[in-house]
Amino acid sequence: MTEMSPINSAQAVETDRRSDNRVVSVLINAGIAKEGRSALCRIRNLSDTGMMIDTRMPLAVNEDIAVQLRSGFCVAGVVRWSENFRAGIELVDASGEMILTDHAQTDVSAEAGIFPRFARDASVFVTINHRRSRCHLVTVSLGDAILQGCEGVTTGQIITVGIEGLEERLATVIEAGDDHFRASFTQPLHFKALEQWLESGSWQ
DSSP states (O other), X not given: OOOSOOOOHHHHOEEEEXXXXXXXXXXXXXXXXXTTEEEEEEEEEEOSSEEEEEESSXXXXXXXXXXXXXXXXXXXXXXXXXXXXXXXXXXXXXOHHHHHHHHHHHHTSTTTTSOSOEEOOOEEEEEETTEEEEEEEEEEOSSEEEEESOSSOXXXXXXXXXXXXXXXXXXXXXXXXXXXXXXEESSOOOHHHHHHHHHHTTTO
């Protein structure tokens, strides 16, 4: 859109006060994008005007970035500092409180885990009723994948999805169209595994 389960807000949030700006410690999976590149990140804390994130994507001070939340909503930001895979982001069009509310609402929704979502063109092997077919990845998240180029797929089928470079996952077909389908993983992908896969370019 893992090494940790979707977290409950009561477990994830611990607050302290720094000067007049309240800082909230969190652990929220998200996506970061800039100049046509995208990667996983984790939001580590939030204030009214900014957030601190962990990300393996190289960032430079004053770069414009976008962060995709677990609901799919994107917020804009500007990099204010970056060091050792950690960065401080000034929020442009959102607040920390809005992001916390969005996170809490996503925790109780059926769509948790399908965002952040990443567009990649990779080979995928799909096994349906012991028949193995090759198709192509359109997008992937920690919780699901959208695939195309595989015939005979219907909603409700239990399949095995093997994305090249990632571990196979048992999945349920949630949506099936004429040329694509969405498969929801029974067990989410591991955060670190997907992070490294996106960074390495092994899907190319």
